Amino acid sequence: xxxxxxxxxxxxxxxxxxxxxxxxxxxxxxxxxxxxxxxxxxxxxxxxxxxxxxxxxxxxxxxxxxxxxxxxxxxxxxxxxxxxxxxxxxxxxxxxxxxxxxxxxxxxxxxxxxxxxxxxxxxxxxxxxxxxxxxxxxxxxxxxxxxxxxxxxxxxxxxxxxxxxxxxxxxxxxxxxxxxxxxxxxxxxxxxxxxxxxxxxxxxxxxxxxxxxxxxxxxxxxxxxxxxxxxxxxxxxxxxxxxxxxxxxxxxxxxxxxxxxxxxxxxxxxxxxxxxxxxxxxxxxxxxxxxxxxxxxxxxxxxxxxxxxxxxxxxxxxxxxxxxxxxxxxxxxxxxxxxxxxxxxxxxxxxxxxxxxxxxxxxxxxxxxxxxxxxxx
Amino acid sequence: xxxxxxxxxxxxxxxxxxxxxxxxxxxxxxxxxxxxxxxxxxxxxxxxxxxxxxxxxxxxxxxxxxxxxxxxxxxxxxxxxxxxxxxxxxxxxxxxxxxxxxxxxxxxxxxxxxxxxxxxxxxxxxxxxxxxxxxxxxxxxxxxxxxxxxxxxxxxxxxxxxxxxxxxxxxxxxxxxxxxxxxxxxxxxxxxxxxxxxxxxxxxxxxxxxxxxxxxxxxxxxxxxxxxxxxxxxxxxxxxxxxxxxxxxxxxxxxxxxxxxxxxxxxxxxxxxx
Ligand SMILES: Cc1ncc(C[n+]2csc(CCOP(=O)(O)OP(=O)(O)O)c2C)c(N)n1
Ligand code: SF4
Numbered sequence: 089x090x091x092x093x094x095x096x097x098x099x100x101x102x103x104x105x106x107x108x109x110x111x112x113x114x115x116x117x118x119x120x121x122x123x124x125x126x127x128x129x130x131x132x133x134x135x136x137x138x139x140x141x142x143x144x145x146x147x148x149x150x151x152x153x154x155x156x157x158x159x160x161x162x163x164x165x166x167x168x169x170x171x172x173x174x175x176x177x178x179x180x181x182x183x184x185x186x187x188x189x190x191x192x193x194x195x196x197x198x199x200x201x202x203x204x205x206x207x208x209x210x211x212x213x214x215x216x217x218x219x220x221x222x223x224x225x226x227x228x229x230x231x232x233x234x235x236x237x238x239x240x241x242x243x244x245x246x247x248x249x250x251x252x253x254x255x256x257x258x259x260x261x262x263x264x265x266x267x268x269x270x271x272x273x274x275x276x277x278x279x280x281x282x283x284x285x286x287x288x289x290x291x292x293x294x295x296x297x298x299x300x301x302x303x304x305x306x307x308x309x310x311x312x313x314x315x316x317x318x319x320x321x322x323x324x325x326x327x328x329x330x331x332x333x334x335x336x337x338x339x340x341x342x343x344x345x346x347x348x349x350x351x352x353x354x355x356x357x358x359x360x361x362x363x364x365x366x367x368x369x370x371x372x373x374x375x376x377x378x379x380x381x382x383x384x385x386x387x388x389x390x391x392x393x394x395x396x397x398x399x400x401x402x403x404x405x406x407x408x409x410x411x412x413x414x415x416x417x418x419x420x421x422x423x424x425x426x427x428x429x430x431x432x433x434x435x436x437x438x439x440x441x442x443x444x445x446x447x448x449x450x451x452x453x454x455x456x457x458x459x460x461x462x463x464x465x
Numbered sequence: 466x467x468x469x470x471x472x473x474x475x476x477x478x479x480x481x482x483x484x485x486x487x488x489x490x491x492x493x494x495x496x497x498x499x500x501x502x503x504x505x506x507x508x509x510x511x512x513x514x515x516x517x518x519x520x521x522x523x524x525x526x527x528x529x530x531x532x533x534x535x536x537x538x539x540x541x542x543x544x545x546x547x548x549x550x551x552x553x554x555x556x557x558x559x560x561x562x563x564x565x566x567x568x569x570x571x572x573x574x575x576x577x578x579x580x581x582x583x584x585x586x587x588x589x590x591x592x593x594x595x596x597x598x599x600x601x602x603x604x605x606x607x608x609x610x611x612x613x614x615x616x617x618x619x620x621x622x623x624x625x626x627x628x629x630x631x632x633x634x635x636x637x638x639x640x641x642x643x644x645x646x647x648x649x650x651x652x653x654x655x656x657x658x659x660x661x662x663x664x665x666x667x668x669x670x671x672x673x674x675x676x677x678x679x680x681x682x683x684x685x686x687x688x689x690x691x692x693x694x695x696x697x698x699x700x701x702x703x704x705x706x707x708x709x710x711x712x713x714x715x716x717x718x719x720x721x722x723x724x725x726x727x728x729x730x731x732x733x734x735x736x737x738x739x
Binding site: 133138150153155162309311312317318319327 | 476478479508509512514517522524525528529530531532533534535538541542543544545546547548549550552553570571574727730731734735
């Protein structure tokens with residue numbers, strides 16, 4: 089057994105980052121994410137890493153990407169309004185294929201909204217916030233232990249796919265404290281980006297491995313002289329207007345996720361075997377949903393829980409399969425009803441899908457979910 | 466044709482380049498490469514970052530570590546690179562809009578932080594790439610596609626701004642004074658800390674033609690005739706200095722540099738921990 093701690097979710101993310109080998113953090117304070125920056129400002133120099141508080145979120149995102157191009161695993165953290173500011177450079181990381189972890193501890197919106205209260209309003213922003221519509225990866229923790237584990241996983245996926253990875257946390261998960269048994273160091277698996285094996289003269293920064301469609305990534309300052317740009321580029325990293333090259337680059341950006349689908353399908357289920365009603369919930373709401381399932385079962389309702397863990401790409405296929413054998417799906421979420429659209433798309437008419445939302449910035453409770461179950465049953 | 470030593474810094478594979486005939490950006494880049502070469506650097510030692518604009522396309526043609534980022538963010542990306550690889554000599558190239566409009570916040574804070582980056586702004590008084598809209602450095606009264614009746618705002622003096630924000634080396638010159646461009650950039654690269662060089666660079670396509678200065682040759686003449694050395698400018702009245710380009714070194718001082726300070730902090734913390 090590893091060390092036992094009593095940690096806040098945000099601390100677990102910061103410490104998970106250290107365990108993952110993240111050695112650079114650039115950020116700008118915003119509630120409810122600021123503890124991540126505060127803790128890393130103390131912890132990173134201890135392990136030889138670097139922390140910088142930038143002048144804004146745009147600069148933080150830029151500096152984090154810059155550090156990653158120079159070979160450091162890097163991260164930034166923010167909440168809704170700051171996440172909006174990062175979106176342009178998030179797109180840069182997608183097209184230039186730079187691994188970087190972006191934590192969004194969601195709060196209530198729109199705009200400055202309710203800074204100290206929970207909501208799940210950035211579910212769509214995580215996936216569609218930057219222009220262009222290209223995919224990235226987003227992972228959502230529900231417990232403090234998961235904050236730790238999923239930060240390591242986020243870093244690993246970023247390195248593996250050369251992609252930005254969003255950790256979609258929320259105020260409840262970020263600020264709650266839980267007793268956590270940390271994994272032993274030997275249990276922690278850390279993945280590093282694939283480096284080029286060819287000499288510098290032969291290196292083409294965007295020549296992908298046919299197997300996984302991910303190009304090996306040299307680091308600036310290590311003898312390889314290469315170009316990266318946010319413009320659509322050829323294998324040399326040089327801008328191109330050639331329709332064939334443009335299409336080839338764009339298709340490869342899609343293909344690398346398609347080929348790595350197994351690694352990107354991550355969800356958990358609870359009591360789904362004989363379920364007649366399926367709850368689909370993520371983040372803090374999944375905790376209430378778990379309790380609701382237990383309570384409803386006591387009263388004889390056959391209910392199960394499906395929790396998307398990697399929320400983008402959305403786990404369409406496993407959800408569709410389970411939805412094929414239930415009578416109804418309920419999607420409780422603390423927003424105007426965002427994930428329910430994805431669920432409807434995945435379920436594709438196999439059964440009716442009901443939305444349950446709460447917008448007063450208080451937590452969606454187990455009893456509210458039980459009530460909905462009774463209504464639908 | 467540049468000398469062989471300079472050619473090793475050029476990616477001829479990526480030619481033809483996108484710059485218009487008579488654009489000043491090429492002269493500035495050549496001077497920059499001569500400065501780099503004269504200091505004995507090799508391509509691997511140098512990192513060039515840029516934002517977006519005609520100036521933003523410069524790193525693509527330079528054989529070094531090169532990163533073409535988003536509009537206005539050259540310095541913010543460069544900050545991350547520098548902190549990750551302090552041994553790299555970092556040159557951040559910017560356009561005037563890039564540096565002073567959208568990137569203004571990063572500009573003043575990189576200067577304040579005194580991080581070891583050589584920031585070069587190629588000031589053509591206009592947005593070149595997007596077709597000649599006004600920039601914060603467009604002279605009062607000048608015409609632009611978004612100021613068809615003449616620009617009513619005041620012009621930004623980037624050297625005064627950089628100096629006040631804390632840059633340890635600040636200089637301005639024009640591509641007409643090409644030996645000075647090379648000399649100032651050389652000094653800026655050698656300086657430890659945030660060094661800023663403003664190079665006034667003609668954009669005949671978007672600025673010269675519209676403001677009746679004329680073609681590339683006329684614009685060079687205009688740079689020559691309107692440039693005033695700082696020493697002389699000190700004795701001139703504001704009226705006399707109107708529409709003049711004051712060239713020279715505005716700051717040259719020493720101050721603690723950020724990456725070194727962070728390195729010391731790290732050593733101190735780790736020493737205590739041990
Ligand atoms: C966020 C964003 N806003 C606007 C643009 C459009 N844009 C491209 S270049 C440019 C201005 C270029 O002018 P300048 O920075 O002075 O450089 P120059 O082209 O004159 O060298 C603008 C506004 C952009 N690419 N990104
Ligand atoms: S538009 Fe102006 S700045 Fe851009 S390449 Fe042409 S001359 Fe140079």
